[in-house]
Amino acid sequence: MSSAVxxxxxxxxxxxxxxxxxxxxxxxGSWNPVLPSIRGKxxxxxxxxLTIRMPGRPPVPVPARLTVVRPExxxxxxxxxxxxxxxxxxxxxxxxxxxxTLLVHGEVFSGLLADTIMGRAVQEAxxxxxxxxxxxxxxxxxxxxx
Numbered sequence: 001m002s003s004a005v006x007x008x009x010x011x012x013x014x015x016x017x018x019x020x021x022x023x024x025x026x027x028x029g030s031w032n033p034v035l036p037s038i039r040g041k042x043x044x045x046x047x048x049x050l051t052i053r054m055p056g057r058p059p060v061p062v063p064a065r066l067t068v069v070r071p072e073x074x075x076x077x078x079x080x081x082x083x084x085x086x087x088x089x090x091x092x093x094x095x096x097x098x099x100x101t102l103l104v105h106g107e108v109f110s111g112l113l114a115d116t117i118m119g120r121a122v123q124e125a126x127x128x129x130x131x132x133x134x135x136x137x138x139x140x141x142x143x144x145x146x
Contacts, residue, residue, distance in 0.1 A: 003115055005126045006106035009134035013145035015072040015093045015101045021141055022075050022091055031140040034129045044069040048077060054129060064089070085111040103137070105130050 011018055021031070023042035028035055033053070040048030043066065050062045068076035073093055080086035092104040107126065 002108060002110040003123065004106060004108045005123055005130060006104065007127060007130045007134055009103045009105065009131075009138055010096070011101045011103055011138045011141050012099075013101060013141035014099050015095050017145055018093055018101045018103065018137070018141050019072045019075075021137060021144075023069075031136050032133060033136055034133050040066075042066065042069055042075070050077075050079070054125065080111070081113075083112070085109060085113040101141075103134060105134055 021027070025038035025040060025042065025048070028038050035050055036053055036059070037051035038048055040046055046066050048064050048066060050064055051059050052062055053059045062079050064077040064079040066075070066077050067088065068074050068090070072095075074090065076088060076090040078086055078088050087107050087109050089107040090105070094102040094104070096102055107130075
């Protein structure tokens with residue numbers, strides 16, 4: 001069983017700058033409305049601690065392992081309840097000819113409870129949260145690139 005949420009955003013800043021912002025975990029609190037805190041290092045295989053803040057809910061700490069760290073290209077982590085559900089959260093960067101970056105941002109949920117947990121309401125809330133992250137990242141990157 002699996003379920004996915006995917007969003008896209010065109011950022012008028014080069015991939016190197018967008019990558020720097022995505023991997024500067026201590027600075028997330030200054031721009032990211034949904035992930036105000038990530039503790040750890042941006043190294044493949046490293047454990048990180050995310051703090052997730054969804055509207056109307058208290059912040060939730062979530063441990064995750066970085067599974068893909070490809071500079072200026074892809075950042076991905078996996079959080080899971082072993083044997084039940086796993087979420088592979090990703091940011092993929094594609095350079096555009098005009099110096100901009102296409103961001104593809106989403107998550108693939110898998111496991112026995114993936115479809116149960118990811119009902120329509122949760123998928124929509126996740127999509128809105130990811131679009132909020134995208135908008136904040138875009139604004140921050142474009143301000144720095146100006």
